[in-house]
Amino acid sequence: MTRAAVLSAGSWGTTFAKVLADAGTEVTLHARRPELAAAITADRENADYLPGIRLPDGITATADPAQALDGADLVVLSIPSQTLRENLAGWAPHIPAQATLLSLMKGIELGSTRRMSEVVCEVTGAAPERVAVLSGPNLAREIAEEQPAATVVACTDPDRLEALQAACHTRYFRPYTNPDLVGCELGGAVKNVIALAAGVAEGLGFGDNTRASLITRGLAETARLGQALGADPLTFAGLAGLGDLVATCSSPLSRNRTFGEHLGRGMSLEETVAATKQTAEGVKSCRSVLDLARAHGVEVPITEAVVRVCHDGESPVQMVREIMSREAKPE
Ligand SMILES: NC(=O)c1ccc[n+]([C@@H]2O[C@H](COP(=O)([O-])OP(=O)(O)OC[C@H]3O[C@@H](n4cnc5c(N)ncnc54)[C@H](O)[C@@H]3O)[C@@H](O)[C@H]2O)c1
Numbered sequence: 001m002t003r004a005a006v007l008s009a010g011s012w013g014t015t016f017a018k019v020l021a022d023a024g025t026e027v028t029l030h031a032r033r034p035e036l037a038a039a040i041t042a043d044r045e046n047a048d049y050l051p052g053i054r055l056p057d058g059i060t061a062t063a064d065p066a067q068a069l070d071g072a073d074l075v076v077l078s079i080p081s082q083t084l085r086e087n088l089a090g091w092a093p094h095i096p097a098q099a100t101l102l103s104l105m106k107g108i109e110l111g112s113t114r115r116m117s118e119v120v121c122e123v124t125g126a127a128p129e130r131v132a133v134l135s136g137p138n139l140a141r142e143i144a145e146e147q148p149a150a151t152v153v154a155c156t157d158p159d160r161l162e163a164l165q166a167a168c169h170t171r172y173f174r175p176y177t178n179p180d181l182v183g184c185e186l187g188g189a190v191k192n193v194i195a196l197a198a199g200v201a202e203g204l205g206f207g208d209n210t211r212a213s214l215i216t217r218g219l220a221e222t223a224r225l226g227q228a229l230g231a232d233p234l235t236f237a238g239l240a241g242l243g244d245l246v247a248t249c250s251s252p253l254s255r256n257r258t259f260g261e262h263l264g265r266g267m268s269l270e271e272t273v274a275a276t277k278q279t280a281e282g283v284k285s286c287r288s289v290l291d292l293a294r295a296h297g298v299e300v301p302i303t304e305a306v307v308r309v310c311h312d313g314e315s316p317v318q319m320v321r322e323i324m325s326r327e328a329k330p331e
């Protein structure tokens with residue numbers, strides 16, 4: 001892969017553009033605001049999302065999606081999941097016919113309960129083997145600072161998968177391949193929901209036992225749902241499963257965990273939404289994950305609890321009481 005278009009220039013899109021450029025790919029980054037695109041090109045910095053990080057010379061920025069997509073053999077999608085369908089419909093006519101379409105997004109569409117790769121296929125008409133996902137313990141700021149991290153790229157076409165792995169392999173970012181696209185994608189979406197619960201626990205003042213219990217039982221419900229959707233259960237023991245769950249549930253950098261922490265400390269939902277400047281996917285996706293689980297007859301008690309706290313007005317204290325008083329059962 002030689003030329004990538006990254007849409008758009010948020011925290012992760014900008015960070016991944018840097019990864020691609022550091023791996024030797026020419027990158028055009030799409031920013032919605034022309035003034036941000038101009039500032040990125042002129043200053044080599046995205047001061048809105050990654051202040052203090054110098055962007056490589058291999059990145060140019062534009063506010064024109066057609067210009068960003070022109071000649072791209074890799075199209076990287078990194079916007080809030082619930083906005084993908086609408087945005088992609090506008091971008092689709094400009095996407096080169098053979099380009100690989102890579103989703104960095106970690107959400108499930110509300111209403112349709114589609115994974116992002118499914119939305120990409122539906123909107124663009126691309127064959128499923130052209131669509132890939134990247135997911136793992138990848139907090140943007142740490143990677144932008146070149147702290148070593150690993151990730152997973154998944155695609156059903158082995159040639160595209162190998163090319164993708166090479167395109168984003170740098171001295172600080174190590175991608176593994178996995179053919180299980182469904183499992184990788186689901187792991188990324190559900191961990192955001194579990195991280196909300198871990199944040200609530202943190203906000204209530206609970207410690208490591210509580211977090212470890214949530215991570216482990218969260219992984220169990222992710223794997224149950226994954227199996228019902230045809231994922232490989234082993235994927236959930238890897239970077240896109242356990243790896244991402246541990247990072248997101250533990251890190252103060254996580255927007256999902258921070259959102260939950262605010263709720264746990266007693267902030268109202270409205271106050272928490274107002275205090276959250278970046279995308280916390282789990283707040284919306286908890287509902288679609290629950291819908292998906294119900295459609296497949298899978299029990300997801302932590303996800304249910306997160307929906308009650310984020311959308312039905314249940315208090316964090318009551319949430320913990322309800323989780324802990326569930327019927328006792330074998331592990
Ligand atoms: N930040 C991370 O550490 C990280 C890591 C891995 C995956 N992700 C995933 O990447 C995706 C993007 O997250 P992010 O962290 O870059 O979010 P962000 O909030 O930092 O940036 C969001 C980007 O989307 C754009 N955007 C917002 N609303 C839009 C709309 N309605 N239409 C078009 N564009 C819109 C913004 O302008 C911005 O460029 C999410 O699915 C997230 O879960 C994030």
Ligand SMILES: O=P(O)(O)OC[C@H](O)CO
Nearest residue numbers: 136137138139254255256
């Ligand atoms: O900040 P969050 O909660 O969106 O998490 C970021 C990444 O997905 C961590 O891998």
